[in-house]
Amino acid sequence: xxxxxxKPADITRKWFLIDAADQILGRVAVExxxxxxxxxxxxxxxxxxxxxxVVIVNAAKVRLTGKKETEKIYASHSGYVxxxxxxxxxxxxxxxxxxxVEHAVRGMIPHNRLGRAQFRKLHVFAGPGHNHxxxxxxxxxx
Numbered sequence: 001x002x003x004x005x006x007k008p009a010d011i012t013r014k015w016f017l018i019d020a021a022d023q024i025l026g027r028v029a030v031e032x033x034x035x036x037x038x039x040x041x042x043x044x045x046x047x048x049x050x051x052x053x054v055v056i057v058n059a060a061k062v063r064l065t066g067k068k069e070t071e072k073i074y075a076s077h078s079g080y081v082x083x084x085x086x087x088x089x090x091x092x093x094x095x096x097x098x099x100x101v102e103h104a105v106r107g108m109i110p111h112n113r114l115g116r117a118q119f120r121k122l123h124v125f126a127g128p129g130h131n132h133x134x135x136x137x138x139x140x141x142x
Contacts (some may be wrong), residue, residue, distance in 0.1 A: 006045040011038075013121075014052045017130075017137035020101065021058035024065060027142055029104035032056060035140070036109060036118045049114060053121045055137050060097035060126040064089055074103065098124040 016035050020028045034040055038050030064072070074087045092099050101124050109115040123132060 004043065004045075006043045006048050006050050008048060010043070011048070011050050015132065015135040015137035016052055016054050017139045018054060018056045018142070019058055019128075019139070020056050021061040021128075023062060023142055025062045025100060025104055028056065028062060028101060029108055031140060031142055032101075032105045032122060033108035036105070036121055047114065049117050051118050051121060053123065053132075053135070053137075055123045055125070055130050055132050056101055057125050057128050057130050059101045059124050060093065062097075062101060097126045 018028060018032060032054045035054045036051040038044050038052065041050055044050055069089050072089055074089070074092065075084060077084050089100055102122065105122055106115075106119055109118050123130065
């Protein structure tokens with residue numbers, strides 16, 4: 001028996017819709033990362049982008065458990081002296097709520113060229129509307 005390896009020409013992409021309203025951030029991110037990587041497909045191949053497109057709506061209404069809304073920190077550093085920036089989820093939600101979901105999903109996919117290609121298939125919207133109705137995304141229940 002030979003090991004099956006998917007070829008880029010054999011891959012068919014689908015579109016999925018996840019409604020993040022009143023859902024826990026980590027659970028939404030896990031499902032989105034699974035669909036983006038293609039791990040739900042029998043033809044999953046780790047070194048080929050076999051994943052699908054994922055549209056996440058209502059990202060502004062995603063929930064965080066416990067005290068994470070005020071006590072969790074997202075830190076980044078510019079590389080300059082004193083260039084450390086720290087934000088809480090509450091500040092990020094006020095500024096640009098899609099970033100919470102994008103940051104969570106980015107951490108769950110590979111940190112290389114393949115992961116960047118998979119991440120480009122993620123489309124996050126703060127409100128209930130999105131501009132991908134023409135693709136007829138299939139709803140996903142969590």
